[in-house]
Amino acid sequence: MKKRNAVHRLVWWQSLGLLLLGLLVIWGTAHDARLYREPVMKVQTATTIGVRHEKDDFDNRDQQVTQRLTGVILNGADRGQTVTVSNTYSMSQALDRDYRPGSQLFLTLHRQDGKLHATVKDSKRDVSLAFLVWLTFVLLILLMRFSGLMAFLSVVINALLFIAAIRLNGSTQGAGVLWIFGSLAVIFAGVALWIVIGLNRQMLMTWVATLGGTVLSVVVALVVFKLTKERGMYYESMQYVTQLPRPLFLAETMVGSLGAVMDESTDIISSLYGLKRERPDLSARQIFLSGRNIGKSIMGPLINVLFFIFVADTFAMALLYLKNGNSWQYTYQMNMSLGVIQSLISGIGIVLAVPIASWLASRFIKERD
Template structure:
């Protein structure tokens, strides 16, 4: 009965989404003419050369192979022309790829010499894969969550645009006001996300207040600890590809990461308190506060562990590379994992502080004073 009702409500939406998916994926498979960079499709893979054994000073062993590929150019002045490409890949494939028939690749340095075309491979054409994954995410979100999923999708798009605007402003300011810019962005992120998802309601007001206060309180506590310890053990120089002063960037990154964790926890607690209020309209403010604390204590541990695993997973590959190249565990942790650990701890502080805050806000807005 439930499945029939669900299919009846969603069948037109499902049909529209399927049509959009077919059109989008089909377009990305045949949109080569809209690219300025030359694109070629591999039509034949020649015989792969013999493996060449390579090793380094740390006795890491790998094997390299040479490929000869025949490809057809699919756009530009030489559209329809064939050319032979060479490709070198290894077993580990850290910075290279093995190509197969049907793969579409970008070309660089394409030119003609005595009637023969030559070029180098720049990488895969991946737009079809990206569009397919995006379509799957949107489809599942809309089918499973309905209107709430649509508003959540809108909030993600709006936040992405706001983030791009903040990054552009930071670049225009040459990184001189990175922390104030992203502090304001944090408040805007929280307000826009909760307003679109929860609507203008008491639930949104309580969640927003607890999220903002908990996030900035966590950053304030961390700054006090940094000042007390003189930031010993924090290696800002391990931040990769940083062209600005790394410390403000690290604090801005920590602020945004803590915001996500605190907002997640606050939304869960507030949603539980509102459900409790609907089931028991006469519940008192004290009972709501204690219920919020109990919910927070239940989800606090798993949420902190999830954050820790996310930060550690981000440095997993580089840490393996450091250890495999003869570096000690201590040096590997300091150069790869220390900043992620600090961010996890700051987010954990925000999670802990948010529990009494969101419980108190929920109790004040929803509670009924006992006679």
Template sequence: MRWKSQIGLILVVILTDLLVVGLVQHDDVIYRTPLGRIERVTNLKKVPQTDNFNNHDYRAKQRLQIKILNGKHRGQTVSVKNEYSGSQATDLKYRPGQTVLLHFNGTGQRVKGATILDLKRDVAITILVVIAVGLLILMRRTGIHAIVSVLLNMVLFFIAVEIDVQESGYAVLAIFSVVAVLFSAITLALVLGWNKKMMVSLLTTLAGTFSAMLIGGLVFSLTGNGGLHFETMEYVTQNPEPLFLAETVLGSLGAVMDESTDIIVSLAKLRKENPQISMKQLWISGRNIGKTIMGPLLNVLFMIFMADTFSMMVLYLRNGNSWQYAFEMNMQLGFVQSLISGIGIVLTVPIASWLTGVFFKNKGVPTNG
């Protein structure tokens, strides 16, 4: 009967996901911004372009016939011109069937003209969200706990950002340090339950993260932030250094939490199966588990960092900048964050092994812990 229940749950999740996507695809009436669907596209002549660095591109124009989908002008058709480049770095080439956000240039009984603001992107985002949520729901209790923890952490994050804005950034590092503690406590309590493993994982996560931050802060202080280009942080209207450190706390927290949980849960299970195991054996086992986990975690951090900066690196290099300058302007701060996170990952291994030995040294782990 269990497999029938699982199949039923899968069908319910799929049907619910399809319903949600369908509703979002036809949610035009809830938008205040005018929406339009591109009915016909006429592509005009392309004009080749070459810059001083021999980069080849082209400019082209389109004439779009757009049907208005909401508001008092619903059903009317408006003609819009669009200019785009072949690279589409700062513009878009549109095609029939796409839904766009519009700004009317002049209105009366009929729309006289319009400008495209952007694509309506909520359908694509919704599809990704419902797939992720659906897969988590199929994992039942564990997946639901993960969804709840993500939602709670999102609420905390937005509250913290609002407080930071209200305080004009004067206490950004303190605010997000508190948020990091709350993130860890909420996530671990929902994933592991309120027990000894959760407490040890929380202590390890915080110790590993803030030890790495302490080392990073000490290095910055001793070197006077030499060589760090905080001015490359885009659109920052507050002191960039503490904001950078706050970003680093949140960036390293996830990897350290993942590693500490894996080590501690494994050691707790080992302790439960063999209550007579010595603290030295726990230490060695924890170190071996950590060696296995460290490599993939460090590579994941590096790949995320590379993916985040790849497009701007290519842009800088294609415009004649040296590798050194492109690295300093785009990758340097992210690379420093990755190094601090890597320090936290390495420090977490001995911290997790030692704390597990201390907390579980006298008796086996209780059944519920």
């Protein structure tokens, strides 16, 4: 009874500590304007000064609303000064948004005739981001304890590695994008598995299966591209690309499919480890067939998850294209074609990872493991 009460008290103190941590993080990000180089303004009043109704050639109707925003600058040499800016947004808020009192905005400041003028550059969103990160951390800790902490740590480390890879790619002007992000995929998988599973035989098998499925799927894609001479590949639909789009597309595909392939490989190999512990008399062939059956049951949902992510990513822009008189064919080519191809390549990697993971487990799982 005393032990149970001690556990309850520990859980209660942990929950209280996580709540206080969240409040501290949210308060800190709401008052961190001095950490930014760009001027930050906190909106004090927002007044609507005009509404204009619009209709285009395709009978799409919208309203353009103009606001007058008054606020105080929170950082920099002009800290404490009051400025007034205008903001125009559409009621659909597809490419813009309205601002309300309490919103924090990044500004572009300029002086004219000795007076300070400003234009809105973007919204400061770090409070929302900090809240989501804190909420994710709390759920991982409360539900998964130490394993959740390790999972969160692996995400943080991989995020830092990703930022470093982007900086390295920028410094080389995109010349080695495929090598940079290909190496990053290897490190991503290794770091995540090492932190979550540990440095052991199971981790190494999962790592090899993940990399094998991912690399083979890209190789299959390159062979198909070669045979079809890349007909139907609309690289021009990649937005804001300032470097060669083909290697960037391959790098994006490799990193994008890595997570699903790693998830599947981890499930198969960890399940086979548990099965071997329960039934040490299983032969290598029986382990291989069991792994294949496990893969059959999970690869369908994984492929569907990737497809749903792709649909969610292109849904809004596809609707805008269709609402503006574009055909289904053109909408598909400019918004969905590359995403569908990426989903297919990822699906190939998921399918190929099943026999690879099953074979590795059948050959290298030992009774002492």
